[in-house]
Every structure is written in structure tokens, then in C-alpha cells.
Amino acid sequence: GQNIDQPTEMTATEGAIVQINCTYQTSGFNGLFWYQQHAGEAPTFLSYNVLDGLEEKGRFSSFLSRSKGYSYLLLKELQMKDSASYLCAVRDAPGATNKLIFGTGTLLAVQP
Amino acid sequence: EPEVTQTPSHQVTQMGQEVILRCVPISNHLYFYWYRQILGQKVEFLVSFYNNEISEKSEIFDDQFSVERPDGSNFTLKIRSTKLEDSAMYFCASSDGQGIGYTFGSGTRLTVV
Numbered sequence: 362g363q364n365i366d367q368p369t370e371m372t373a374t375e376g377a378i379v380q381i382n383c384t385y386q387t388s389g390f391n392g393l394f395w396y397q398q399h400a401g402e403a404p405t406f407l408s409y410n411v412l413d414g415l416e417e418k419g420r421f422s423s424f425l426s427r428s429k430g431y432s433y434l435l436l437k438e439l440q441m442k443d444s445a446s447y448l449c450a451v452r453d454a455p456g457a458t459n460k461l462i463f464g465t466g467t468l469l470a471v472q473p
Numbered sequence: 474e475p476e477v478t479q480t481p482s483h484q485v486t487q488m489g490q491e492v493i494l495r496c497v498p499i500s501n502h503l504y505f506y507w508y509r510q511i512l513g514q515k516v517e518f519l520v521s522f523y524n525n526e527i528s529e530k531s532e533i534f535d536d537q538f539s540v541e542r543p544d545g546s547n548f549t550l551k552i553r554s555t556k557l558e559d560s561a562m563y564f565c566a567s568s569d570g571q572g573i574g575y576t577f578g579s580g581t582r583l584t585v586v
Contacts, residue, residue: 392573394575396577401562401582402579402580403564403577403578403579403580404516404564404577405577406575406576406577409573448515448516450516452575458521458528458529459504459506459521459568459575460506460518460521460529460531461506461508461516461518461575462518463515463516463517464515465514465515466515
């Protein structure tokens with residue numbers, strides 16, 4: 362079956378660093394996405410990994426290990442506006458589908 | 474920055490009624506999708522559309538659902554006879570030729586009463 366696991370909730374302090382983990386077991390793999398979602402809004406693209414290693418984009422970095430079925434999203438210099446849900450999503454096997462399989466999301470609360 | 478546009482933002486409908494949710498994907502994208510998110514739950518895939526036909530649909534996408542690309546810009550999701558459990562946020566998305574650049578619209582909140 363398809364399974365993507367993330368912690369349900371995390372709390373961190375403004376200015377700190379937080380790492381949100383994601384493990385996956387899917388029948389196919391053609392890339393992993395991280396999205397940010399504020400309550401009642403659309404998921405907003407943060408990062409995409411298809412090869413092993415670290416992708417850095419400003420305050421956000423994402424890491425992938427395909428052999429371990431593992432990814433993490435690293436958020437640095439946390440700001441209050443980073444309080445949101447962070448969604449890990451795996452793109453299914455290549456082809457005409459390209460569907461994304463989402464985890465349940467990690468609700469991050471940034472405290473002053 | 475290009476965006477996916479969805480209308481309406483909110484829709485309230487009576488059980489058994491038909492609804493059509495509308496989307497304008499990013500103009501040079503080739504793949505189009507509908508997802509839904511029931512309140513407090515994860516985002517779920519409904520259907521993908523490529524080259525003017527459905528490429529995959531989930532078990533949620535039963536005979537009550539249909540999609541259409543009536544012209545070169547719009548992409549619609551129709552629910553023929555809504556049920557209470559269809560109440561959710563419906564997101565349209567589109568992606569480029571490699572299936573990357575995956576962009577979601579702002580969603581339509583559907584409430585079935």
C-alpha cells in the first residue's frame with residue numbers, strides 16, 4: 362500500500378531551527394514535494410527532491426534518502442508566519458498520471 | 474507568478490443537487506488534477522487529466538464525478554448528485570511537461586446541506 366508518515370504536531374521557538382521528518386512507503390517513486398499550508402488555504406510549493414541529497418532554498422532546505430524512504434524539511438530562523446501545516450507528498454511513478462500522495466501533514470506552532 | 478484560478482471560492486448546495494467547480498490551470502501546463510481535503514484530514518487525489526482524457530482516477534472518483542476541459546483554458550469538476558460526505562475543500566492543480574512545477578489553486582470550499 363501507500364503510506365507516508367509525518368509527526369502530527371511540532372512546536373518551536375521564533376528564531377530557532379526545526380526539522381520535520383517524513384518517511385514513505387509507496388509502490389512507485391518519482392520525486393518528493395514539501396508544501397506549506399495555512400488553515401483554509403491552498404498548499405504552497407516549498408521544495409522538490411528527486412535525487413538523494415540536500416536542496417537549499419533560502420531559509421528552507423529539504424533532504425532525501427531514497428534507499429531509506431526518508432526526507433526532512435529544515436526551517437531556519439523561524440518566524441511567527443511559519444506557523445502552518447507542512448505537507449510531505451510523493452509523486453507516483455512516471456507516466457501520464459503524476460499524482461501526488463500526501464501525508465497527513467505536520468502542524469507547526471512557532472512560539473515567541 | 475503564474476497561478477491556478479478556481480471559482481467559486483465557496484459553494485453551499487443541497488444534497489442531491491449537481492455542482493460544477495471551475496478551474497483555470499496555468500496556461501502552458503499539460504497535466505491537470507483535482508484533489509480534495511475533508512476538514513482536518515489529508516489531501517486526497519481524485520483524478521488526473523492529460524491529453525484531453527482521464528489518465529488516472531482514485532476510488533473516490535466514482536460515477537457521480539466527471540471532469541471536462543470544455544475549451545483551451547477551463548477545467549471543470551462536476552458532482553452529479555451531491556452527498557453530505559462530499560463536503561470538503563476541492564483543489565485544482567496543474568503541472569508542466571515533466572510533472573514538476575505542481576501548482577495548486579486556492580480551492581473551492583463545498584458545503585453540502
